[in-house]
Amino acid sequence: MPSHSNGPRGSIASDDSQAPLIEADDAQRRRVMPSLSIHILSIALCLSSGFQQGYIASVLNQPYAQIEQFINSSWIERTGHPISDSTLHLLWSLLNVCFPIATIFGQFLAGWMCSQFGRKHTALIASFLYIPGALLCAAAKWCFPAFELLFVGRIIWSLANGVNTVNATVWIVECAPPQIRGRMAAMQEFFMALGSLLTQAVGVPFSTDELWPYNFLPNCAVVVVSMVMFSWVAESPQFIMEKYNDVDRARKALAQYHGVSEDDPSVESEIRICEQSIGKNKEKKKTAGGIESEHSGMEIMFMPWRAKDQTSRLIRYCAWVGVMVKIAYVFTGARSLRGYSTFILYTLSHFTYSQATWLSFATGLLRLPFTLVPVFLVDRLGRRPLIIVSMLVSFVSILVMIIAININGELKYATFIGLTVLLLVNTCGIGSVSRFYAAELVPRNLLLSSVSTLTMFEALTKIGVEFAFYPTANVIGAQSLLLFLIPTGVFTVMCYLMCPETSRMTVNEVLNNVAAKKKMDVVFPM
Known part of the structure; x- marks a missing residue:
């Protein structure tokens, strides 16, 4: 029987004895x-x-x-x-x-x-x-x-x-x-x-x-x-292990969430990840999935002069890519302009107030079915294509809005179309993916602290953007949208160059793929 190399990405090619296990794993993933x-x-x-x-x-x-x-x-x-x-x-x-x-x-x-x-x-x-x-x-x-x-x-x-x-x-x-x-x-x-x-x-x-x-x-x-x-x-099995060290209770909760029996291999695999992330093996200090390191999570993320080993560099790179995607979403303007849609249509585009409220409602109504696109396709299409395509369309939509508003109401429906497309494409693209993408790029034991930190950067960016937009728009009108247009162009290029695919992969698989692409001598256990 020939050897197989179609195992999880980031792992070493399997030999003949591992082939049935890989095939079983692939079948498990499908069903x-x-x-x-x-x-x-x-x-x-x-x-x-x-x-x-x-x-x-x-x-x-x-x-x-x-x-x-x-x-x-x-x-x-x-x-x-x-x-x-x-x-x-x-x-x-x-x-x-x-x-x-x-x-x-x-x-x-x-x-x-x-x-x-x-x-x-x-x-x-x-x-x-x-x-x-x-x-x-x-x-x-x-x-x-x-x-x-x-x-x-x-x-x-x-x-x-x-x-x-x-x-x-x-x-x-x-x-x-x-x-x-x-x-x-x-x-x-x-x-x-x-x-x-x-x-x-x-x-x-x-x-x-x-x-x-x-x-x-x-x-x-x-x-x-x-x-x-x-x-x-049920409570999170991770917390059960951290707080009570009750493996049986954690296994029961995992089986309930996964919809399998308690002796299922997927449950045992997750239990091992929980044990590794809380440092159950006391002899060695670990940062992720069994990888040894002498640095804490905060040192890895914020002290590059101290955490200079390749493992720390890899984890830090992936964590900051997650930050970049969150900030890129803020600068598409979708989140801010959604909250100011009536103002944009009424004050900047010269619709009547009644028309502006109804068109704002219509945009919200259209958004609803578009949010189902990532629910059904995000694991099939992948995170990376959704991020990049939605960023490109956002750039074009903002540009259309600037031109239409500058024509002083003659193309006001073009403003409405540009705004609607901007909101819809982000709903089924980066707006949806950015919610969990960063969490797929960091090891389990850094998950809680890193998610808190990464969302803080997103919120800080949002504060600056939203606080600046409304007063600025009341003074300079359409040119205030340059606040979104220019960064969106820059972040589109950065996302294309830097964002790895994470669909259907564990975090260790993702990290191994990034390490291989960057030619770093780091291998995370699978």
Whole structure:
């Protein structure tokens, strides 16, 4: 029988005795089906993370004119004179960037909470905080002139979302089989679109001076549903091993999530990864999957002058590629412009306010089916093609918007088409992939700390972009979109040159492939 070399990428070619094992492994990869438990976990995580992120980002979009007027009226009530336009625009930008600012603190808090309370209890605590956050935002109107409640509520709401964003990424990567992990993680974008669509649907009738507080309230029912679902799922096997060192309980949880028996080889393989990541072998200090190193995770990521060995260089390179993809998504403008779509259509493109709100809703409606593209195809097409193609289309869409707006309303529908294409292509491309791609590039024992850190860089970029865009757009109009056009062009080239494929591979396979491409003498155990 001839030897085979079609094993997992990054491994050494197998000999005759290994061929049946490889064929069995390939067959196993093809027939993996999501279990009921992983579906429940994925939906609960999506409702508590992606859905909330879409809701928070879009809830101010359609009633923005009414809320600005409310802030101005509150100012007049207190001071006797109206607020200046420049100050009002600054306050509005600040209200929007409360989201990413508070998210950063939530992401830092997530690492500690996940380690102390576990993934399940962290999700329950953070989800509960959504309710007072939403209620305080709505109460601002009824406690006139206390417009500060909008800021307080949005900060609490966003802080909780920062916690759940990290928790969701870590929990699904720890529990989902590698063959379907991308599909499960990609559902976040679908639920983000669903959250955004709900706010836009509610915003059409409720964007009035009296009814705008009701835009915040439907979210509370969704929070209750997600908390009930969390009560039915098992704790993460990684946390069980870290906190209790209970192998039997961890194996049972893994089998439940994978939909297999407890003695299945896939369960045993994951248990070994858990043991390695928590340093169960005390004789040697390890960084990832059994690779020896004298450096900690933070030294590897942030101290290149100290962690100079090839293993550390490889892990650091992959971690920062993950950061680059997250930042590249921010600079496509899809996330920022989604929250300002009514402003772009009404103020910059000269649609009527009614037309702008309905077109904004239509874009949200179109986004929903497009979010299903990565759910079904991300593991088939691969992460890399989705990232690069969506970046290229984003560049063209932004360029179309700049030209159309500069023509001063004569091509306003071209602006709408450009904006819609930008949002749709990112929904099924880099916007979806960036949520979990970075987590597929780092070893398991660095996962929690690295995801917290990587999402912090994304949030910092988002703060700068969103805070700058709205006041700038009110002054220079279409030219403000250069803030997105130029970086998108640069990041498209960088993603093409640097992003490895991670579809259907374990992290060790990915690292081995990158090491081979960069001609580094590093081999991770398979």
